[in-house]
Amino acid sequence: MEPNDPVARVLIVDDDPAVHDSYRMSFAPADDAAQLADLAAELFDDVTPGDTPPLAMTFDHVHQGNEAVAAVERAVRDDRRFAVAFIDVRMPPGIDGRETARRIRAIDPDVQIVIVTGYSDFSPAQIARVAGPPDRLFYIAKPFTAEEVVQTATALSHRWLADRELARTRAALATKIEELEDQARELAANESKAIRLANRDPLTGAPNRLAFLRNLSEQARRPGAFAMAMIDLDRFKLINDTLGHLVGDELIRTICAILIDRTGDHGFVARLGGDEFGVLLHVDTADAAVMRCERLVRACSADLQVFGHPIHGAASIGVVMVAGDTGRDPVDVMRRADLALNEAKRSGRGVVRLFDDSMDESIRFRRRVEEGLTQAIAKQELALLYQPIVAQGTLDIVGFEGLLRWNSPDHGAIGPATFVPIAEESNLIHDLGDWVLDSALAMLADWPSQYVSVNFSPRQFRRQNFVGHLVEKVQRAGIAPDRLQIEITETAIFDDAERAADTLYRLRQMGFRIALDDFGTGYSSLYNIRKFALDCLKIDRSFIDGMGRERESAAIVHSIIHLARALRLEVVAEGVETEQQVQALRLAGCSHLQGYFLSRPVDGAAATDMARSGAWPGQARISAEPGRA
Structure with a gap:
């Protein structure tokens, strides 16, 4: 026999030594083993006739129910479980077959139990209630024939082996499913983190351009007017070139914090890139928008200490009023705010300019x-x-x-x-x-x-x-x-x-x-x-x-x-x-x-x-x- 061929252990429980001899004679080698396997396949759908794999069976013989229970306990402990247990019903003076089957089933739920009896004090239904389930509980009447015992043992062993393989497959599948669920949870967490990172500016921690565009799009679909402002730091490149990028980065973080603090809950601030910021303001009129923006300019125009360097902050702002619920393209809104910002820069910096149509005409020109x-x-x-x-x-x-x-x-x-x-x-x-x-x-x-x-x-x-x-x-x-x-x-x-x-x-x-x-x-x-x-x-x-x-x-x-x-x-x-x-x-x-x-x-x-x-x-x-x- 090859090392990987299946082996099934069979437990025989009967108080009569002559019966044990009958089992031994029944399972003695015979020339018609293949025929018996085919008969087993006809009785059970688990295997295909003619394709039944070679099967080796080993037999453990005990004479009393308690011995059988102990044998099953050892088999489970050593992971050498029994595939089939043939159990006599009457085994005086010990426990009867019904109680033996009940205890064995409690120890090993997967074992195939065959009740062997000539006469029983219990009906099959009574035995099934304690030793079920019914699909793992079978009956043979005494006296039995060799063919009957061999066919039953062979077929149930194949079924037990198939159930074991199926259980292993299911366990592996359950493990894989658990791994996939863990991966799904990890992917969901990573996706949430990626979305959070994709919408956050790594330098300041403020929302970035992507988040600003999404927020602007949502705001444009709602009823009511609002303003969009674009802010650019004045002479930032000079500071960056003369004092270094570390100072420039810290200045951007400082100005961003000032904008967020001064805007408060009545607006939305994002870093659009470089030294440029976008702000959404909840205002109803252009005058109110300009007034809010002028306050932001004054807040940025402060004497700051950045890494020990005295820096006078300064910013220019372009702002555009947007009528809500108009479906206006957010990119076009930003373009108009940028035009107003350019006008503010050309006007001498440190000022606020409200967008008007003449600015757009200048671009067309x-x-x-x-x-x-x-x-x-x-x-x-x-x-x-x-x-x-x-x-x-x-x-x-x-x-x-x-x-x-x-x-x-x-x-x-x-x-x-x-x-x-x-x-x-x-x-x-x-x-x-x-x-x-x-x-x-x-x-x-x-x-x-x-x-x-x-x-x-x-x-x-x-x-x-x-x-x-x-x-x-x-x-x-x-x-x-x-x-x-x-x-x-x-x-x-x-x-x-x-x-x-x-x-x-x-x-x-x-x-x-x-x-x-x-x-x-x-x-x-x-x-x-x-x-x-x-x-x-x-x-x-x-x-x-x-x-x-x-x-x-x-x-x-x-x-x-x-x-x-x-x-x-x-x-x-x-x-x-x-x-x-x-x-x-x-x-x-x-x-x-x-x-x-x-x-x-x-x-x-x-x-x-x-x-x-x-x-x-x-x-x-x-x-x-x-x-x-």
Whole structure:
């Protein structure tokens, strides 16, 4: 027999030794064992005739009921249970078969019991009541035949083995079900945690953009008006860059706590990302919404201590009123609040702006401008004008600044202050910048020695391989790099000072001229001119315009000129419009002048004539010596 073949233990309980001998003879090996198995299959549906697995049976013989009970107890304890128990009904002087069956059934509920009797004091129903269930209780009458006993033992053993296998399968299935239920509970807990995490900002613990959109959607479907505000911290990037991200993160947590505290139960606060927050306010009117938002601005505009650093908080807010139960798209509501926030930023920061339709119209106009700008180059709608830059001592034209103009057939003449920021927000700025650069470099071939000064936006300056791009441009044009002056603002270089310093150094190494435009309006001018490789400072026109009216403007101009001279830098005064300004700047030692008083911007042909002749329209009005009219 193979080790894995099934084995069934059979217990025979009878007080007559002759009966035990009959059992032994019945279970002696016979040639018709397969036939007996098939007969068992016909009697019980558990097995299929002809497919009955080989079955080995072992037999334990006892003569009294108490011995049988003890044997079953040992079998259960040792996990060597009996499959079938043949029990005689009358076994004097001990307990009878009915009581024996009852006790055995109490010890092992799964054993198959066969009551063997010629005469019984108990009916089958009485025995079944104590030794049931009926499907595990069977009867054989004495005297029995060998075939009858063998068939019953074989069939019931197969059934017992099948029940055991089924029980194991059910136990394994129950364990698996329990594991699956545990996994389901764990998944439910994880799902709940994931939903909670998916709706929470990890930095502040406040609701995030996803939670805000869901709350906004629900609010928009309810009756009654409410307001949605978008809040942005003012000059947060400056704080983040100068004091570090840890301070920046702590400032965001501090401001978030202030907003939640001041909004209270009458609103909903979420961090939308970066230094931007969204707030839902339960108000009925626009005036009430603006009033609530102004209180939030004042709450944020506080002197804070963040990791030992004194910081003055500041925030701008854009707010939009929403009529409830209108089904308005929450994304559109946020877009309108963002438009109002942009207007607040443009208005000087630290203010509240309520959305109105004119803001939306401005966006539509910007889109139309952007669409028109994409065709402006191909349709030759762009023009590059040139304004001369004059040396104050000799009054010679040393260079020209290239100024871009756009004559749109749909919108008329559009100034660069309008379309350049729009181009800056898209990749159009690179196409425009390349067109300007190519046009300006083409003019240099017709000029004797003057340079051309070209403005580069922050996005152009951060362009990948900016230096290599410029080198390729001047080489293709056959122009020396020192005839191209690159004008940038402090904003362009302040975003990433280390990278900007490296870029400017490499530009100077290649021979390009560098001018810092709008000098005096940035955050840290003295720091910038000391750190970066520069050739020229261009004084912002606002200071030149205020020289005759404000002592502060005149003092700033004089300070810039003296500082530049100490650092051996050129100084160009922009926006020179009067003779008095010319004389004052020359006396102050300003090295170069530019403005309408000298010449308005002219087209390429006129600029070439000026460059070749050395004469410019306002030259006759200025004495060659400073101080003389």
